[in-house]
Amino acid sequence: MHYTPRNYGSKGISLLTRESWLFLKNAFGSIFSREFIKVLLPLLVLWEIVPRLNIIPRTLIPTLSDVALAFWDLTLNKGFFLHIIYSLGKFLAGLLIAIFLAIPIGIFMGWNIPIRKHTLPLFQILAPIPPPAWVPITIIIFGIGLPMQIYLIFLGAFYPILFNTYQAIKDTDPRYLSSARVFGASELTLILRVYIWNALGAIIMSVKTGVAIALVMLVIAEMYGGRSGIGYLLVEAKDFFQIPAMVVCMLTLGLIGWFSIELLKFAELKLALWKVGR
Amino acid sequence: MIEARRISKFFSIVNKDGIAEGLTACLSVSLSIGKGEIITLLGPSGCGKSTFLEILAGLQAPTEGEVYIDGVRVLEPLPSTRNEMEEYRKKYRFLSPLANDLIRDRPKHDIAMIFQDYAVFPWMTVLQNVTFTLKLRGLAHVEREKQALIYLGKVGLASSANKYPSQLSGGMRQRLAFARALSVEPKAILMDEPFAAVDLLTRERLQDDLLNLWKSSGITIVMVTHDVAEAVYLSDEIVIFSPSPGTIRNLFRVDVPRPRRRDDPALAEIQERISRLLKYDLDNESEYSI
Ligand SMILES: Nc1ncnc2c1ncn2[C@@H]1O[C@H](COP(=O)(O)OP(=O)(O)OP(=O)(O)O)[C@@H](O)[C@H]1O
Ligand SMILES: [Mg+2]
Numbered sequence: 372m373h374y375t376p377r378n379y380g381s382k383g384i385s386l387l388t389r390e391s392w393l394f395l396k397n398a399f400g401s402i403f404s405r406e407f408i409k410v411l412l413p414l415l416v417l418w419e420i421v422p423r424l425n426i427i428p429r430t431l432i433p434t435l436s437d438v439a440l441a442f443w444d445l446t447l448n449k450g451f452f453l454h455i456i457y458s459l460g461k462f463l464a465g466l467l468i469a470i471f472l473a474i475p476i477g478i479f480m481g482w483n484i485p486i487r488k489h490t491l492p493l494f495q496i497l498a499p500i501p502p503p504a505w506v507p508i509t510i511i512i513f514g515i516g517l518p519m520q521i522y523l524i525f526l527g528a529f530y531p532i533l534f535n536t537y538q539a540i541k542d543t544d545p546r547y548l549s550s551a552r553v554f555g556a557s558e559l560t561l562i563l564r565v566y567i568w569n570a571l572g573a574i575i576m577s578v579k580t581g582v583a584i585a586l587v588m589l590v591i592a593e594m595y596g597g598r599s600g601i602g603y604l605l606v607e608a609k610d611f612f613q614i615p616a617m618v619v620c621m622l623t624l625g626l627i628g629w630f631s632i633e634l635l636k637f638a639e640l641k642l643a644l645w646k647v648g649r
Numbered sequence: 650m651i652e653a654r655r656i657s658k659f660f661s662i663v664n665k666d667g668i669a670e671g672l673t674a675c676l677s678v679s680l681s682i683g684k685g686e687i688i689t690l691l692g693p694s695g696c697g698k699s700t701f702l703e704i705l706a707g708l709q710a711p712t713e714g715e716v717y718i719d720g721v722r723v724l725e726p727l728p729s730t731r732n733e734m735e736e737y738r739k740k741y742r743f744l745s746p747l748a749n750d751l752i753r754d755r756p757k758h759d760i761a762m763i764f765q766d767y768a769v770f771p772w773m774t775v776l777q778n779v780t781f782t783l784k785l786r787g788l789a790h791v792e793r794e795k796q797a798l799i800y801l802g803k804v805g806l807a808s809s810a811n812k813y814p815s816q817l818s819g820g821m822r823q824r825l826a827f828a829r830a831l832s833v834e835p836k837a838i839l840m841d842e843p844f845a846a847v848d849l850l851t852r853e854r855l856q857d858d859l860l861n862l863w864k865s866s867g868i869t870i871v872m873v874t875h876d877v878a879e880a881v882y883l884s885d886e887i888v889i890f891s892p893s894p895g896t897i898r899n900l901f902r903v904d905v906p907r908p909r910r911r912d913d914p915a916l917a918e919i920q921e922r923i924s925r926l927l928k929y930d931l932d933n934e935s936e937y938s939i
Pocket of ligand 2 (some may be wrong): 698699700764841
């Protein structure tokens with residue numbers, strides 16, 4: 372049996388396409404299901420017709436074609452996709468920082484009582500402050516550049532991930548801990564092989580919540596400062612009263628949120644294989 | 650080999666009115682178990698058998714009393730004076746006394762335990778469940794899988810090695826817990842109702858397997874069960890717990906020579922006496938006082 376490297380490569384690529392296809396089907400297949408198409412098509416037609424018949428003034432509710440044209444215009448003249456990439460970049464940066472800080476802190480807080488007692492009250496004091504309330508002070512400290520935007524996104528995702536991870540780790544079934552301990556597991560092994568796996572579902576769930584709030588904070592951050600991103604385009608469109616452009620931005624933001632959530636669901640499916648059985 | 654000296658365990662629980670109450674799970678239980686003996690604990694539900702077993706294994710700290718395994722104390726006794734309290738607090742400020750070590754896998758005692766609800770890890774495959782415990786016992790990587798497969802074969806799970814526990818039946822999970830505990834070849838094994846979830850025929854087969862293993866390895870077995878016939882058939886000594894608070898009510902030695910026959914009249918007689926005793930306790934629970 373000889374496998375040339377090339378063989379491996381094509382195998383890897385075919386695996387990748389298969390997985391991506393599976394992902395797309397799982398995530399967005401529901402739109403194109405036979406059932407939903409029957410709802411979607413009439414809705415789209417109505418969307419086109421109702422403003423045209425002036426049942427609702429077209430200046431307030433643009434038609435589907437207006438929105439499509441606005442999308443085209445944004446793409447050609449405003450570098451719409453570049454703005455999407457800016458937004459995604461900030462979003463990912465803030466989210467990843469939140470994940471990489473909140474999950475370990477949450478794990479340590481859930482695992483060890485002295486650590487919990489020293490840290491938890493601090494977070495309990497800070498967490499209830501609604502993230503948007505941080506905007507003014509953040510602008511003063513960081514200015515209105517990238518750091519401020521990333522910080523706000525981070526802030527939105529941090530607390531939900533932290534608290535849910537902490538709670539899940541703390542609630543680990545003591546029997547699992549006992550049964551590893553009796554065979555000699557060290558605390559490190561317990562964390563790596565028991566606590567984390569037991570809490571995995573809850574941790575991914577918490578990241579989903581974090582994504583939702585981080586998205587809110589992305590829009591707020593971009594509306595308040597900076598010259599890039601979809602939130603910025605949204606405010607700009609408002610200033611010029613371009614309702615179709617605003618609708619394009621809103622739909623795009625929704626799509627980003629949906630896509631992230633589905634990506635996490637897919638990750639959960641792949642990681643938590645053992646749950647598929649039941 | 651295992652010696653429990655005046656073990657008591659109190660829990661404080663909050664009742665439905667929000668008032669804290671004391672609950673006595675074990676009261677002054679002393680028991681000495683010789684090397685290679687088979688001991689069963691019998692008693693009504695909720696009398697503290699599982700708690701006692703976990704205390705023997707060092708997985709719960711007793712409120713009072715001490716456990717020794719081969720002369721080594723399982724857990725440090727709780728402090729009684731103010732000074733001791735200070736020192737105890739300082740010593741266990743970061744890690745609870747139940748923890749083994751911060752980073753090094755190292756069992757405190759050479760015992761294994763099977764839990765009442767098996768507590769096999771659902772996120773590991775059958776094989777990984779066993780190799781994981783072998784890793785904790787410091788077995789080299791290459792030997793782990795070999796040894797795991799030997800023991801999985803013994804309980805008839807070799808063909809399910811790559812399944813996850815959620816894909817197994819209750820009885821199979823039971824046998825997995827069995828294989829996991831036996832694979833580390835401990836000096837003593839503590840079992841909490843290990844045969845509760847399997848049908849009668851499988852149960853009898855597993856009991857005989859256990860006896861064979863016991864004969865060939867001289868392992869010490871401490872077992873909780875509700876099945877009086879099983880207790881009588883397997884044990885050297887039967888410990889009867891009274892209804893809560895759990896204290897030792899009676900000790901029965903079963904001096905019938907091995908190998909035993911299940912239909913031996915001598916066994917039947919002991920079984921009859923124990924059943925009557927348990928029934929009496931249940932009937933008189935309210936009047937029973939310590
Ligand atoms: N962590 C705990 N906190 C409070 N009470 C507890 C705790 N663990 C056990 N108990 C109580 O201690 C008593 C003894 O429990 P235990 O599980 O040892 O009973 P058992 O004899 O094993 O019963 P069974 O035969 O049903 O398994 C019960 O009344 C139980 O409610
Ligand atoms: Mg029990």
